[in-house]
Amino acid sequence: MRTHRLGHSTTTVTELGFGGGPLGGLFDPLDDDTAAQTLEAAWDSGIRYFDTSPHYGIGHSERRIGELLRGRPRADFTLSTKVGRLLIPQDPRGRMDESFAVPATHRRVWDFSRDGVLRSVEDSLTRMGLDRIDVLYLHDAEQHFEAALREGYPALAELRAQGVVTAVGAGMYHPGKLARLVRETDADVVMLSGRYTLLDHTALDELLPACAARGVSVVAASVFNSGLLATDRPAEGARYDYGPATPELLERVNRIADVCAEHGVSVPQAAMAFPxxxxxxxxxxxxxxxxxxxxxxxxxxxxxxPAGLWSDLCEAGLLDERAVVHAGP
Structure with missing residues (x-):
């Protein structure tokens, strides 16, 4: 699988990366054996970039990814995790976590301070059983952006300067705030959730031009927009950005599917290729x-x-005319 370097760093990622959210029990429970089989299949398929976060299943995702990667040569993979939420142990008292289908053994505390970042990294390394992280992101900082920018980012840059990590940035769904971070810092990479997909092109307004100007890479996450683009024809109850899809979105996906079908392409194939x-x-x-x-x-x-798919989607008014629809060399 092809790899690309992140910004001005020495870190590379495979074009297809493994997102660790489902390993934390996103939407539905997931047992350890199924998680292990999933990760083994990802490795066997050539995926060498694995992304996780303390938030995903209050540590379950990090633990499970660590169990796979501890048995692999350290130079053979790229690992990213995130900071911004500390996990504080608590008695679950039979309760389930509010975000993932796991017992509420921990609560999350927002903390983008230097001490919070350093503690989060130490906790993540302990959960994963690994000695280093390659890429470190400020996570979901939309409502805590000034603290993340003024306190969290300098801590990430400090860890990069010390060689603790090799690339730093932020992972958010708000392209405008990511664009500001790109303009005001020396980030290597941003992870953009759901805002440069077949259905949402808002990253073209500020973020992608800012990244091009500053030499910052983008990792596109949620390219299926929480499942709406994961099948050729969305079923009733399909999710879009973690909520139910509107009739207008369902109709748009069906129009995209019609154009894709004319080229012998599935919607998921196009959704992964487009960014x-x-x-x-x-x-x-x-x-x-x-x-x-x-x-x-x-x-x-x-x-x-086929290259003609993209031009036909543009002609049908289904892709922003500013979107890049021709592959580079």
């Missing part, structure tokens, strides 16, 4: 929760996409 056409996008990260999902996504990712 990578832009020169600042180094990779896409896809959340996977089973061996079958890994194999299906890997096959779809490898499918050739």
């Amino acid at each position: 990578l056409l832009h020169p600042v996008v180094a990779g896409v990260v896809v959340g996977m929760r089973s061996q079958e999902e890994v194999l299906r996504n890997r096959e779809a990712f490898s499918a050739p996409i």
Whole structure:
């Protein structure tokens, strides 16, 4: 699988990365054996970039990814995790976590201070059983942006200067705030959630031009917009950005599917390929929760996409006219 370097760093990622959210029990519970089989399948498929976070299943995702990667040569993979939420142990008293289908053994405390960042990194390394992280992101800082920018980012830059990590940035869904971070810091990479996809092109307004100007890479996450683009024809109850999709969105996906079908392409194939056409996008990260999902996504990712698909989507008014629709050299 092809790899790309992140910004001005020495860190590389495979074009298809493994998103660790589902390993934390996103939407539905996931047992350890299924998680292990999923990760083994991802490794066997050639994926070498693994992304996780303390937030995902209050530590479950980090622990499970660490269990796989501890048995692999350290130079053979790239690992990213995130900071901004500290996990504080608590008695679950039979309660489930508010965000993931796991017992509420910890509570999250927002903390983008220097001490919070350093503690979060130490806790993550302990959970994963690894000696270093490659990429460190400020996570979900939309409502805490000034603290993340003024306190959190300098801590990340300090860890990079010390060689503790090799690339730093932020992972958010708000392209405007990510653009500000790109302009005001020396970040290497941003992870953009759901804002440069077949359905949402808002990253074209500020973020992607800012990244191009500053030499910052983008990792595109949530390229299926929480599942709406994960199948050819969305089923009733399909999610868009973690909530139910509107009738207008369902109709738009069906129009995209019609154009794709004319070129012998599935919607998931197009959804994974589209962001990578832009020169600042180094990779896409896809959340996977089973061996079958890994194999299906890997096959779809490898499918050739006729260039005419993109021009036809543009002509149908389904892609922003500013979108890059021609692959680079």
